Amino acid sequence: MAAIFKARKALGLCLSGCRSLTQLAELPEMHQMLRQTCRDYADRELTPIAAKLDKEHSFPAKQIQELGAMGVLAMEVPDGLGGAGMDYLAYSLAVEEISRGCASTGVVVSVNNSLYIGPILKFGTEEQKKQWITPFTTGEKVGCFALSEPGNGSDAGAASTIARQEGDEWVLNGTKAWITNSWDASATVVFATTDKSLKHKGISAFLIPMPYPGLSLGKKEDKLGIRASSTANIILEDCRIPLGNMLGPRGAGFKIAMQTLDSGRIGIAAQALGIAQAALDCAADYAHKRTAFGAPIGKMQAIQFKLADMALAIESARLLTWKAAILRDAKKPFTKEAAMAKLAASEAATYCSHQSIQILGGMGYVTDMPAERHYRDARITEIYEGTSEIQRLVIANQILKEYQP
């Protein structure tokens, strides 16, 4: 009996969090307008330059400024701090539409919103919010998030970057790896060990401006995809920061990182959806135009099955993403749904971009068509902000908790 009640309680928790089930069926007018605005911007300003940005590995500074002026770089930030004051559902719509135009621009937007501003908004003091958020809402400046190290990615608790207190300063030493936006950022949230004996409860979060003495950047990584966004190591050598630069309480760093990544997963899910949708758009258009064996290839069942499977994968992942966002907006637990969304969306992105090249045949393999770029851009979504394997562990963890006898 107890098991049935527990299971029902778990189910009730899910449904009650979804009080706006109608939002999954049809978005509210404001969200529709926002989505359309972002789509128009992406179609007109991002899609035409995405291939060039990718080829030249160039940061879309002008577009980031324009998106900042629209409010897209600080969507959740309240009006008083310079943000757009919108909800996470709106944010996931915006990131998807932006990423559909250019996946690199999408990740810059996502990292600034979820990984940089996110933790400061949640754990920062009012002073810190004014100093570290407001200048980063306009598109003039972007931030980054430094958790991973050369020695640990998934194993975040094993942070070997050290922060020791010396008088009225923190002195940081260590290296962070794979930091998105690093070469273009004006500040970073960094995680370092303040008490090694406490293991993961001994990690704290810090805010460091960039450039800054004692902080240097490694070489820009030459990546397979999302090439317009910069990725590099951040090296801290006796980097001295004021005590006031600690974010949140001492020892709360791991918790801050995990909670931040929960939300960040919704952003990356949205980015993956944008890539997957762009791949489907490309393939479906081609299926109408390319003829073989006397008819457009869209008439062939083999192609139709691919298109159906692609659309199914995208729509399912999209609904999961929206649900995770809606739960978060309703201040309900959303860890499981966010992990599911990120997992589903990133696997949809790699699947759809793979099949898109297949449908395009030889044309999918050359740079004349965007299919090859979608394929390259999609791959990272299964890795960063929690690998697909980690997402599975997170989901399983939640499931086991729900079924705890």
Next chain:
Amino acid sequence: MSGRVLVGVKRVIDYAVKIRVKPDHSGVVTDGVKHSMNPFCEIAVEEAVKLKEKKLIKEVVAVSCGPQQVQETIRTALAMGADRGIHVEVSGKDYDNMGPLQVSKIMAALAKKEEAQLVILGKQAIDDDCNQTGQMTAALLDWPQGTFASEVTLEGDKVKVVREIDGGLETIKINTPAVVTADLRLNTPRYATLPNIMKAKKKKIANVKPADLGVDMASRVEVLRVDEPPQRQAGMKVETVEDLVGKLKEAGRI
């Protein structure tokens, strides 16, 4: 001067959509088809909002005629910076038959009612390409008109309009109140900012019926048939100039 500008915005099929003719040839398919604000109307809204930002005028009122759905178009204008909207409810057969004559009567009535200093419209709509509403509105009001505007400058109680004409550019100065129609190069419409999209929700849209404005919606035009453009015929290659002249004569072209 009232400092009030009326801007007409039309909901049309989106410019990127492939238009399909209805099987009964009575019109084009609109059900389930993506619609958006007429691009020239976007330019008109942008110009009005810019005038307000320069503090040359005080209020921008967006007007649209049609069924419930045109409220989306009015909201887009509000998100771009218009202060309030007027939805003139026209639906059913009246909407199907609505053309520049009916709309210009409505705009004229509203311009008088709202004591507008300026009426700014797009030069034409991309669905019917009539290019008549602005001109008819001015005529009904007996107001001056500056059409195909590529530059608009308010100078006291006059408006200087640079017009794009076949021969080049023509600059005229007209008294206000006046009607101006926006051409392509007048400005580049802004993307609505997210805060403005949120503010737009709170701005008022008033509902009005044509009868309230004393406007008779009866159409003087009957659409007999709508067809797709003829399929493009394959061309023909010829060897010599004589062949070319011969073929042209055969086809009755010369």
